[in-house]
Amino acid sequence: MANGKIQKISERSPFESYEDILNNDTVPSPDYLKEGPNPDIKSDPISASRYHDQDFFNKEVKYVWPKVWQWVCREEDIPNIGDHHIFNNVGKSLIIVRTKEKEIKALVNSCLHRGRQILADDGNLDEFRCAFHGLSWNFDGTFKENPFGWDCPQWNGGAPDLPEAKVELWGGFVFVNMDLDAAPLSTVLGPMSAHFERYDLSNRYKAAHISKKINANWKLSTEAFMESHHVLGTHPQGLPMTGDINSQYDTWNDYVGRQLSAHTVKSPHIKHDISEQEIFNAFTGADHDLDKNPEMRVPEGVTARTFTAQMFRDNLSNETGYDYSHAGDAEMVDSLIYNVFPNYSIWAGMTFNTIYRFRPNGLDPNTSIMDIVLLKPVPKNGPRPEPASIKHLDFHEPVTDASDELGAGLAMVFEQDAINLPYVHDGLRASGTQKVEFSNYMEKRLRMHHIMHDRLIKEGESKEG
Ligand code: FES
Ligand SMILES: [Fe+2]
Numbered sequence: 001m002a003n004g005k006i007q008k009i010s011e012r013s014p015f016e017s018y019e020d021i022l023n024n025d026t027v028p029s030p031d032y033l034k035e036g037p038n039p040d041i042k043s044d045p046i047s048a049s050r051y052h053d054q055d056f057f058n059k060e061v062k063y064v065w066p067k068v069w070q071w072v073c074r075e076e077d078i079p080n081i082g083d084h085h086i087f088n089n090v091g092k093s094l095i096i097v098r099t100k101e102k103e104i105k106a107l108v109n110s111c112l113h114r115g116r117q118i119l120a121d122d123g124n125l126d127e128f129r130c131a132f133h134g135l136s137w138n139f140d141g142t143f144k145e146n147p148f149g150w151d152c153p154q155w156n157g158g159a160p161d162l163p164e165a166k167v168e169l170w171g172g173f174v175f176v177n178m179d180l181d182a183a184p185l186s187t188v189l190g191p192m193s194a195h196f197e198r199y200d201l202s203n204r205y206k207a208a209h210i211s212k213k214i215n216a217n218w219k220l221s222t223e224a225f226m227e228s229h230h231v232l233g234t235h236p237q238g239l240p241m242t243g244d245i246n247s248q249y250d251t252w253n254d255y256v257g258r259q260l261s262a263h264t265v266k267s268p269h270i271k272h273d274i275s276e277q278e279i280f281n282a283f284t285g286a287d288h289d290l291d292k293n294p295e296m297r298v299p300e301g302v303t304a305r306t307f308t309a310q311m312f313r314d315n316l317s318n319e320t321g322y323d324y325s326h327a328g329d330a331e332m333v334d335s336l337i338y339n340v341f342p343n344y345s346i347w348a349g350m351t352f353n354t355i356y357r358f359r360p361n362g363l364d365p366n367t368s369i370m371d372i373v374l375l376k377p378v379p380k381n382g383p384r385p386e387p388a389s390i391k392h393l394d395f396h397e398p399v400t401d402a403s404d405e406l407g408a409g410l411a412m413v414f415e416q417d418a419i420n421l422p423y424v425h426d427g428l429r430a431s432g433t434q435k436v437e438f439s440n441y442m443e444k445r446l447r448m449h450h451i452m453h454d455r456l457i458k459e460g461e462s463k464e465g
Contacts, residue, residue: 011038011441012249012441012442013245013246013268013441013442015245015246015268016243016246016268017035017246017248018033018035018243018246018247018248018260018261018262019034019035019248020246021243021246021262021265021330022034022328022330025305025306025309025328025329025330026303026305026306026309026310026329027309027325027326027327027328027329028328028329029328029329029330029331030198030328030331032191032194032195033260033328033330033336035248035250036248036250036251036252036258037250037251037252038249038250038251038441038444039251041444041447041448041451042447043438043440043447045433045435045436045437045438046435046436046438046447046450047434047435047436048428048429048431048433048434048435048436049434050219050436050450050453051217051219051220051365051425051428051436052217052365052366052425052428052429053365054365056365057217057360057363057365059457059460059461060090060453060457061090061091061363062460063456063457063459063460063461064342064453064456064457064460065089065090065092065178065342066092066178066179067177067178067179067182067456067459067460068177068341068342068456069168069175069176069177069182069185069188069340069344070087070089070175070176070177070343070344071173071174071175071344071355071357072085072087072094072096072106072174072175072176073085073087073096073173073174074172074173074174074206074373074387075104075169075172075173075174075202076172076205076206076384076387077122077206077387078096078097078098078104078174079098080098080124081098081099081100081101081139082097082098082124082125082126082139083097083098083122083123083124084096084097084098084119084122084123084124084125084139085097085122086109086119086120086121086122087106087176088362089359089360090359090360090362090363091362091363092108092178093108093109093110093117094106094107094108094109094165094176095107095108095109095118095119095128095162096167096174096176097139097140097141099139099140099141104167104169104174105140105141105164105167106164106165106166106167106176107128107137107141107162107163107164108162108163108164108165111130111132111135112135112159112160112162113130113132113133113135113159114132114133116130116131116132118130118137118162125139126138126139127139127144128141128162133147133148134147134148135147135159137159137161137162141161141162141164142161143158143159143160143161146158146159164180165177165178165180166178166179166180166182168184168185168186170185170186170189170193170201171196171199171201171202172201172202172203172204173201188253188255188256188340188341189255189256189340190252190253190255190256191252191256192252192256192258192338192340195338195348196346196348198331198348198350199348199349199350199353200377201353201375203377203378204353204375204376204377204378205375205376205378205384205385205386205387206373206374206375206387206388207352207374207375207376207385207388207405208372208373208374208388208391208402208405208406209371209372209373209374209387209388209389209390209391209405210371210372210373210390210391210393210399210402210405210406210414211369211370211371211372211390211391211392211393212369212370212371212372212392212393212397212399212414212418213361213367213368213369213393213394213395214367214368214369214370214395214418214421214422215366215367215395215421215422215425216366216367216368216421216422216424216425217360217365217366217367217368217425218343218358218359218360218361218368218369219358219449220368220421220424220425220428221358221368221370221421222339222342222343222356222358222449223446223449224417224420224421224424225337225339225345225356225358225417226257226259226337226339226345226443226445226446226449227247227249227259227442227443227445227446228242228244228245228247228259228261228335228442229244229245229247229439229442230420231244231267232244232267232269234416234417234420235413235416237282237412238267238282238413239266239267239269239270240266240267240270240274240278240279240282241263241264241265241266241279241280241282241283241304242261242262242263242265242267243261243262243263243265243266243267243268244261244267244268244269245267245268245269245442246261246262246265246268247259247260247261247262247442248260249441249442249444249445251444251445251448254341254448254451254452254455255340255341255452256338256339256340256341257338257339257444257445257448258336258337258338258339259335259337259339259445260330260334260335260336260337261334261335261337262305262330262333262334263283263333263334263335264279264280264283264303264304264305264308264309264333265279265304265305266279275298276298276302276303276304276307277290277297277298277304279304280296280298280304280307280308283304283308283333284296284308285408285409305329305333306329308332308333309327309328309329309332309333312332312333312351313325313327313332313350316332316350316351316377319377319379320377320378320379320380321379321380321381322377322380324350327350330349331348331349331350332349332350332351333351334349335347336348336349337354339445341448341449341452342449342452342453343357343358343359344356344357345357350377352374352375352376352377353374353375354372354373354374354375354410355371355372355373355374355375356370356371356372356373357370357371357373358370358371359371366425367395370414370418371390372399372402372406372414374405374406388405391405398415398418399411399412399414399415399418400412400415
């Protein structure tokens with residue numbers, strides 16, 4: 001370390017805080033964005049094997065996934081009675097079905113006879129009939145018909161109803177939990193629900209849905225979206241317009257954390273002065289020709305942040321018919337990302353909400369599936385747009401193939417992450433220390449992610465004795 005540059009250790013970056021940035025905003029944001037809980041958790045390294053070891057993965061499958069709330073689809077994906085969506089994760093399969101106008105069930109997608117998967121595709125049916133020997137259930141999971149009932153004395157000639165998982169709805173999202181004794185979703189979300197009340201998520205529609213396969217463990221994929229300081233290495237084009245190391249990281253409870261990162265301000269990594277016009281150009285992804293497009297000129301004496309936030313308010317009002325004059329600058333331009341353990345993330349804010357979901361790719365610890373969804377406000381005078389169908393991208397297909405759906409700038413950012421992740425996965429296998437060292441403040445929530453895994457695995461193992 002003799003020649004290394006040692007920096008003074010502080011609680012967080014020595015630069016302007018996110019709250020400092022908010023305090024200078026032209027239109028203030030609500031108080032819920034102020035600094036939240038920041039508990040002191042240990043800074044021990046974790047083992048690299050957690051990302052590729054089959055035994056550890058098997059423990060996650062056995063003890064973690066069956067105990068957590070998982071987002072499966074939007075209510076708008078199954079609007080009519082009988083509409084169903086098939087949700088698969090770590091070898092489990094559920095039929096998410098609308099059984100009444102205001103009731104959604106999650107039925108275990110496995111025949112009670114010899115276990116055949118009952119349904120493979122989304123659709124609308126009034127009965128679910130097993131294609132092996134013909135047992136059938138009504139679409140609400142109640143037993144309907146057994147063509148070989150005379151030979152099933154154990155069922156008195158019929159068959160049981162299909163087993164169910166627990167279902168809860170939040171903001172138009174359908175969540176399930178395989179554990180029928182699980183604490184309510186509202187308990188897990190804690191104060192997060194109140195934070196999102198301003199955004200009326202039920203009244204938003206799914207404008208894009210991309211499902212991308214990645215050659216990396218699912219936890220690596222998840223954790224790549226839980227901190228902003230990788231902008232320096234992975235997304236350098238973002239430095240002129242992202243307060244990456246000014247970001248605020250809060251831990252609301254064991255399940256919910258968040259990162260708040262300012263845009264339309266330059267990164268402290270950029271030491272030289274850059275103009276407000278350059279910041280605006282970087283954020284909008286274009287070197288605007290100001291003679292041809294004078295409306296893109298940041299006026300003298302106005303910051304890029306104030307200018308962009310107002311432009312976005314005006315554009316969103318024109319698109320939706322709603323008034324956004326009350327929306328804080330941060331709510332228009334910043335990344336306000338909430339993570340819910342273990343694999344669901346959603347951005348707060350007015351313009352659009354980005355949602356991430358990460359899953360193992362089947363039962364493979366070495367590959368994962370990342371879902372990216374954009375939610376946009378339903379126009380005030382309707383009609384409600386149809387929800388986007390899922391665009392699947394295989395390992396070799398870049399996220400930039402979804403530039404039309406996500407926008408070119410966002411698609412490129414996701415592609416940069418997708419390119420990076422296999423190198424992280426392979427690097428961890430090759431590690432000389434077989435340890436992962438997390439930074440203290442910026443990666444606190446990644447550490448929490450592992451603390452929760454350990455807790456659930458320990459609880460599961462101790463119940464088994
Ligand atoms: S496995 Fe389904 S009816 Fe036999
Ligand atoms: Fe990234």
